Amino acid sequence: MDAPAAATTGSVPPWSRTAGRGEHVYAALDLGTNNCRLLIARPERRPRRRGGEMLRVVDAFSRIVRLGEGLSRNGRIGEEAIERTLKALEVCRDKMESRGVTRARLVATQACRGASNSEEFTSRVRDRTGLDIEIIDRETEARFAARGCGALVDREAESVLLFDIGGGSTELVWLARSEAAPCGPLGLQDWTSLExxxxxxxxxxxxxxxxxxxxxxxxxxxRRALTPFAKRMSERRRCSRFHLLGTSGTVTTLAGVHLGLDRYDRWRVDGLWLSDDEAARAVAQLREMDFEARVANGCIGPQRADLVLGGCAIFEAIRELFPASRTRIADRGLREGMLLELMEADGAVPRES
Incomplete structure (x- = not known):
């Protein structure tokens, strides 16, 4: 979709306006099981930093809303979770308006895919905020993640495993060169999404x-959940430069712990390489922290202190089933993938080769 519906007040939201080529302000909203994240950006035609980013960030917002709280037990999104999320989405709407957003894509993932009352929830969002949330399927989610992180792939590798550990699902994407173009760029070859x-x-x-x-x-x-995909990929070609590429709060937290950061710093984390030994030590360091220490840690905090070890367990299973000498950390993913696809459709940035 190009833009959310107008607010119920009858006013025309700024992100429904037209703009000339290269003049759009873009927004991408990712409403997940745990987080509500917004990214507003303009195209950057001359990337200046590692990872070749083609986005110039205008504004960003992230809030832990725990939309999927209790979903595994009840099959429904609870009222308290809905109210928390609506308040966060009102902030997102206000930011989009104040920044003059003219192109947007607003999506929800696993919590809304799995909830019996997802249509009721998205209707309430539309009525209260004017935002039209699109529930995307697993394949689309995997594609956006791959597009958003693709610039961090080692271009000399023959294959890479991208993983995204979320609140309610984990996506694994196998990136590899096509047999028809063995010297060409890495592309999405296979994927899975697990609850x-x-x-x-x-x-x-x-x-x-x-x-x-x-x-x-x-x-x-x-490990049991990941094993079928690991078996399917076991015969795929790898080389000495095969590596893991992780995007999620789990791996960015591990990177912050590894670096000994007092406060999380995206610019130091995004694009960081961790050796397998460094990753193992960061997991061990996190496991040694009790709950209070995790709460006090500047890269974790009280809202994620009870979740981060679950993410570490998933990461450990991935490292065991897909052995690699190194992991690259991405503080980018779904939102960046959405923005790049919107910008490519407008001709504002070159299409991925």
């Missing part, structure tokens, strides 16, 4: 006090 996420793991196993036995059980649970 396995940090919120669902925390609700099933607990997240505040995580013993070695509980962490082992979470890792085994994740």
């Amino acid at each position: 396995l996420g940090v919120v669902s793991l925390a609700e099933q196993f607990g997240g505040k006090s995580v013993s070695a036995e509980v962490f082992g059980a979470m890792t085994s649970h994740a």
